[in-house]
Amino acid sequence: MEVLLDPLLSVVQILINVAIYIVLGQVVLSWLVHFKILEADNKYVLKAQEVFSIATSKVYAKIREKVPTVAGLDFSPAILVLALIFVQRFVSVALQKMIVG
Numbered sequence: 001m002e003v004l005l006d007p008l009l010s011v012v013q014i015l016i017n018v019a020i021y022i023v024l025g026q027v028v029l030s031w032l033v034h035f036k037i038l039e040a041d042n043k044y045v046l047k048a049q050e051v052f053s054i055a056t057s058k059v060y061a062k063i064r065e066k067v068p069t070v071a072g073l074d075f076s077p078a079i080l081v082l083a084l085i086f087v088q089r090f091v092s093v094a095l096q097k098m099i100v101g
Contacts, residue, residue: 005098013088016084026049029052
């Protein structure tokens with residue numbers, strides 16, 4: 001059982017890392033557009049925003065159902081990253097316990 005679970009948990013950790021990088025990339029891109037460092041009508045920016053939106057919109061919608069925006073600030077990316085970090089730590093502890101004993 002341990003032989004199968006160890007690689008599976010490692011893959012889960014990699015997927016969580018990818019998800020965190022997607023959220024952070026989306027946030028940074030939105031800041032760059034907001035502060036006019038990147039043009040909002042640039043075709044590459046539009047495509048990147050579309051890809052990020054496809055990857056995150058459903059999860060953000062679920063979070064927004066529970067936590068509404070406050071003073072125009074959307075906390076769903078931060079909540080998602082914190083939840084992903086929590087799950088990642090949980091998986092890491094599970095891996096360590098499997099390896100140690």
